[in-house]
Amino acid sequence: MHKMRSITLDGSAQDKVSKMLLNDEEKAMLNGDFGKAKQWAIDHQIKVGAFFDAPDMVAVSQAHMMADPESVGEAGVNFMESIANDGGRVVIPMITDPRGVDLNHYRPLGQTEEMAMIERRFIAACEAVGIMMTNTCVNYQTIMPPLLGDHVAYGDTGVVIYSNSVCGARSNFEGGPSALAAGLTGRTPRYGLHLDQNRTATRRFQVTVQPAELTDWGVLGAVIGRMAGSYWEVPVIEGIERVPTSDEIKHFGAAMASYGSIPLFHMIGITPEAPNLAAIGGTSLPVTQITDSDLASLRSNFASQGERPDVVVFAAPQLSIVEMEQVAGLVDGHKLQLPLIVCTSPQTYGDAGRMGFIDKIETAGGTVLEGTCFYNQYAREIGEANGWVRLLSNSAKIVNILGGYGYKPALASMQDCVAAAIHGDMI
Numbered sequence: 001m002h003k004m005r006s007i008t009l010d011g012s013a014q015d016k017v018s019k020m021l022l023n024d025e026e027k028a029m030l031n032g033d034f035g036k037a038k039q040w041a042i043d044h045q046i047k048v049g050a051f052f053d054a055p056d057m058v059a060v061s062q063a064h065m066m067a068d069p070e071s072v073g074e075a076g077v078n079f080m081e082s083i084a085n086d087g088g089r090v091v092i093p094m095i096t097d098p099r100g101v102d103l104n105h106y107r108p109l110g111q112t113e114e115m116a117m118i119e120r121r122f123i124a125a126c127e128a129v130g131i132m133m134t135n136t137c138v139n140y141q142t143i144m145p146p147l148l149g150d151h152v153a154y155g156d157t158g159v160v161i162y163s164n165s166v167c168g169a170r171s172n173f174e175g176g177p178s179a180l181a182a183g184l185t186g187r188t189p190r191y192g193l194h195l196d197q198n199r200t201a202t203r204r205f206q207v208t209v210q211p212a213e214l215t216d217w218g219v220l221g222a223v224i225g226r227m228a229g230s231y232w233e234v235p236v237i238e239g240i241e242r243v244p245t246s247d248e249i250k251h252f253g254a255a256m257a258s259y260g261s262i263p264l265f266h267m268i269g270i271t272p273e274a275p276n277l278a279a280i281g282g283t284s285l286p287v288t289q290i291t292d293s294d295l296a297s298l299r300s301n302f303a304s305q306g307e308r309p310d311v312v313v314f315a316a317p318q319l320s321i322v323e324m325e326q327v328a329g330l331v332d333g334h335k336l337q338l339p340l341i342v343c344t345s346p347q348t349y350g351d352a353g354r355m356g357f358i359d360k361i362e363t364a365g366g367t368v369l370e371g372t373c374f375y376n377q378y379a380r381e382i383g384e385a386n387g388w389v390r391l392l393s394n395s396a397k398i399v400n401i402l403g404g405y406g407y408k409p410a411l412a413s414m415q416d417c418v419a420a421a422i423h424g425d426m427i
Contacts, residue, residue: 020049020189021056029185037088041181048178049189058151058190062093063183064139065131066155067176068100068376069118076176077121083180084128094183095134095143096126097156098318098343098373105369110385111378131183135371136345138318140167141246143347148272151194153182157263158254158317158397164264166249168272170194173231173263193264199273201266201282203228206289207239214251214323215413216295217244218396221252223294225260236266236274236282243270247320254317255396302399302411304426309392309410312421315343315374316398321351323414327366328357330418336365337424339386346371366421374398380405392417392426 028034029042045057067076101111101119123133134143137156146152146169154160154171155178163169172192174182182188192198205224211217228235235256244252249267256262266274266282277283314327319342327342342361344352349370352358358368369377375398383389383406391407393399394417399409412420420426 020046020054022046023057026057026185026187035088036086037083038184040083041088041184044177044181045185045187045189049191052189052191054189054191056190057185057187058194059187060092060151060153060182062095062144062146062152062154063090063174063179064095064097064152064154064156064159065176065179065183066097067122067180068098069115069122070100070376070378072118072122072176074118077118077125080122080125080129083184084125088129088184090130090183091186092183093144094131094179095136095139096131097135097159098137098345098376099123099133099135099371100377102369102372102377105367108367110382112381115378129183134346136318136347137316137373138250138320138345138348141250141320142345151188153179153188155179157257157261158250160263161253161257161265162250164193165253165266165271170199171263198232198234199264199280200234201236201277201280201285202233203235204277204282204285204287205235205237206287207237208289209292209295210241211244211248211252213413214248215394215396215411217248218251218255218394219295219298219411220290221255222259222396222400223290223298224265225256225258225262226298227288228256228260228262231261231263233260233262234264234266234280235262236268236277236280236285238268238277238287240267240270245322247323250317250320251396255400258397258400298396299411302409304392304410304412306426307390307408307410308425309338309420310388310390311386311392312338312340312417313343313374313391313393313398314395314414314417315341315393316395316401318373319344319348321348321355324348324352324357325355326414327418328352328360330415331364331366331422332360334364334422336421338421339388340364340366340418340421341374342366342368343373344368344370375401375405379407383407392420
């Protein structure tokens with residue numbers, strides 16, 4: 001059985017640990033009174049808290065873990081199995097990010113049995129610990145979205161930025177072990193965005209061009225994320241003339257997090273903590289204007305250059321039921337000339353099947369994957385197995401990521417992406 005390791009701290013770090021305020025229950029966890037798994041969890045959290053100068057722990061209502069098999073590998077599965085074997089059980093609702101393998105579709109994609117077996121083992125270990133295998137990065141659209149002021153421990157960057165900004169909840173980016181520890185203890189170190197002072201605006205942006213559709217929103221988020229460029233920056237955005245839809249602000253935030261590691265933004269008069277500039281401390285900040293040339297510059301990095309795509313992908317974030325309806329409507333009655341992959345959550349997959357959206361997409365020749373997201377499901381290996389290099393998507397987030405996986409990604413609207421798949425070329 002894989003042994004749980006403890007990190008050794010130097011003297012200064014140990015001093016910080018000793019200064020963290022622990023209640024009697026937390027001290028008992030650390031003493032091992034609740035078992036090895038919980039002892040590992042609280043020990044891990046204390047070390048994280050010491051690094052970030054957290055004064056104490058804060059209770060969290062939910063945890064969300066990003067741990068696809070490509071990331072965790074054999075060692076991660078062994079560790080998760082050790083948690084289960086040592087009697088670890090979550091004490092708050094805990095859910096999961098997209099998986100790396102849709103066990104109903106992996107062979108046609110070029111994924112291997114070894115990949116599938118790592119996935120099966122990890123799922124079994126999570127279920128033994130009491131984790132709900134929701135397999136989604138859009139839980140805020142599907143599963144008990146957090147409330148204003150709700151402290152949570154979320155892992156996926158798109159989940160964190162939406163929950164912090166749109167819902168007004170409070171979470172840092174929690175790595176896989178930290179999210180697991182939060183599920184086992186029901187708390188997380190009180191630092192970063194759990195503190196009021198770290199939620200005030202630090203950068204001020206004025207929008208001069210109104211986004212029209214999902215890709216526009218993603219590009220705008222990417223530009224702001226790249227300009228802000230730091231986890232510790234909190235952008236505030238002025239000039240948005242209408243309230244965006246959930247899908248629009250989803251693409252906006254996911255791209256901002258991808259390009260700038262941003263976990264929180266404010267949008268004046270729209271997001272709950274920003275009824276005005278004064279409320280989030282932004283009145284004295286200098287203004288940076290976002291112009292059409294800024295947006296065009298980012299788009300130029302992902303221009304098609306007239307090349308024929310090898311594959312069209314809708315993912316990152318997973319599609320909502322509204323997006324599923326839109327894709328189904330665009331492909332209905334056509335036969336696709338290019339592979340088209342659509343990734344959605346299991347919760348949306350059931351509804352999309354019942355409403356006939358999946359049938360329309362698959363009758364046209366597309367593939368709908370349940371509970372995965374393309375970039376974290378061995379995207380490089382899938383590309384190599386199928387000879388895919390030129391990838392087309394409407395997601396500003398995914399084109400940013402997949403350049404590092406051997407692809408030449410291009411960005412276009414949903415309508416133009418589908419048109420390319422139908423006609424077999426760029427539009």
